Amino acid sequence: MMAPGAFQEACELLEAVLEEGVRAEIVDGLVARGELGTAIDRLRRDLRANRLRGGGGRVIDLARVVAACDEQTRREGFHVCHDWDGRADAVNPDTIPVDVLSYILTKRGHEPFNPSVPAILLDYYLLYLLALLSVRAWDEGSADANFDRLQQLLGQLQGPDGSGQQFVADAETLLLLASSHYELDDRGYDVLLAKARALDAGHRRAIALGHAACLGSHLRFGFEATYARDIHAMRADNIVDYPWLCFSLATLIGEMGASRGNSGESGRETTLEAVLNGLSGDPELFAGSLPALLSTCADDRALAVEGLEGHRDELRAACETFRPSDEDYSPLSMFFNFSHNALKGMVVDALLWGEPGSLSLNDLLTGLPRGDARNVQRTRLATTLMGYARANPDRIRGRLMPVIVYDPQAGRRGLGAVRRMLERA
Numbered sequence: 138m139m140a141p142g143a144f145q146e147a148c149e150l151l152e153a154v155l156e157e158g159v160r161a162e163i164v165d166g167l168v169a170r171g172e173l174g175t176a177i178d179r180l181r182r183d184l185r186a187n188r189l190r191g192g193g194g195r196v197i198d199l200a201r202v203v204a205a206c207d208e209q210t211r212r213e214g215f216h217v218c219h220d221w222d223g224r225a226d227a228v229n230p231d232t233i234p235v236d237v238l239s240y241i242l243t244k245r246g247h248e249p250f251n252p253s254v255p256a257i258l259l260d261y262y263l264l265y266l267l268a269l270l271s272v273r274a275w276d277e278g279s280a281d282a283n284f285d286r287l288q289q290l291l292g293q294l295q296g297p298d299g300s301g302q303q304f305v306a307d308a309e310t311l312l313l314l315a316s317s318h319y320e321l322d323d324r325g326y327d328v329l330l331a332k333a334r335a336l337d338a339g340h341r342r343a344i345a346l347g348h349a350a351c352l353g354s355h356l357r358f359g360f361e362a363t364y365a366r367d368i369h370a371m372r373a374d375n376i377v378d379y380p381w382l383c384f385s386l387a388t389l390i391g392e393m394g395a396s397r398g399n400s401g402e403s404g405r406e407t408t409l410e411a412v413l414n415g416l417s418g419d420p421e422l423f424a425g426s427l428p429a430l431l432s433t434c435a436d437d438r439a440l441a442v443e444g445l446e447g448h449r450d451e452l453r454a455a456c457e458t459f460r461p462s463d464e465d466y467s468p469l470s471m472f473f474n475f476s477h478n479a480l481k482g483m484v485v486d487a488l489l490w491g492e493p494g495s496l497s498l499n500d501l502l503t504g505l506p507r508g509d510a511r512n513v514q515r516t517r518l519a520t521t522l523m524g525y526a527r528a529n530p531d532r533i534r535g536r537l538m539p540v541i542v543y544d545p546q547a548g549r550r551g552l553g554a555v556r557r558m559l560e561r562a
């Protein structure tokens with residue numbers, strides 16, 4: 138466990154960075170000879186050291202608290218800020234934001250200075266520090282209050298004093314971002330889920346909404362690409378994901394049994410959309426007997442199945458309502474291997490254009506409200522991300538494949554499988 142007060146100290150240091158004008162000073166201090174490459178190379182040096190340089194020689198030193206948070210989190214099984222290199226079978230030495238910075242340096246380093254580029258990179262780095270703190274929210278005081286504080290910091294990060302880049306909508310999605318990539322040692326997932334269960338209803342709902350949508354997308358991708366439609370192989374290789382999926386669905390379906398007045402019609406639509414998305418990852422799990430290898434999901438899976446019995450008609454109707462079309466955006470058409478890769482693609486897109494993106498990851502997890510003007514932007518962004526993924530494919534089962542796909546036809550197949558499962562009862 139970290140030293141008492143470390144979580145609050147880290148929040149205070151981040152508040153100092155997020156104060157009005159501080160990030161602008163940091164970016165202004167990077168300018169040299171008008172070259173973008175020189176500026177972001179200087180930023181890379183500072184991000185690696187976790188020391189940010191403001192105006193007047195001011196240095197905000199985050200190194201000690203970041204190291205303490207990261208070391209404790211690694212002991213629990215998570216490398217929040219670092220990705221896994223599947224080819225080297227090792228954790229990357231640089232953080233995910235620094236990896237993205239290095240990529241942009243090769244692509245745009247020769248260009249004239251554009252303040253939006255280092256500003257977005259700085260905010261992306263700070264986002265990952267908030268994600269790291271989301272795993273530490275249970276270390277001291279009230280975890281619910283700590284998530285509320287992270288929500289305030291996230292609002293400052295994405296507010297008018299920063300780059301303008303939108304990353305995630307809420308602090309609970311920070312937790313999803315923190316735990317969404319491959320870990321060689323997966324013991325931490327069950328421990329983290331036990332902690333999440335102890336949060337209040339509002340925080341649990343937010344966690345469930347994000348995880349249902351992202352795990353639905355993750356498992357749909359795995360079923361089609363990674364496991365060649367072998368459901369048994371997919372279940373065996375995603376044992377740590379299924380408890381989170383079942384928890385999320387049990388939470389959301391249980392909420393559907395409560396009074397409609399608690400969240401209103403728009404809230405109920407949001408819940409229905411997320412439930413269908415989560416179910417689409419593996420509809421057959423919620424019919425028939427539970428496979429022995431997924432026994433750790435038994436209680437939440439039973440709650441989800443029991444809840445489905447009372448809402449089958451509503452969910453069957455929702456299958457038609459939320460059926461992906463070629464004309465409108467649907468999160469059920471979105472497939473990706475890991476949530477953080479989808480966000481990484483969004484950040485890279487903004488950096489290549491040199492303009493902050495107005496859509497967050499959560500915006501790609503919903504098509505609501507229906508007819509929203511942003512759906513055109515969502516479709517355009519999802520298609521762009523697929524284009525990047527096709528240009529930089531991963532090797533899966535010996536074949537080069539994109540790790541982000543937007544495909545309404547495949548989305549209709551996935552939702553059709555959900556409807557068939559619901560109709561058999």
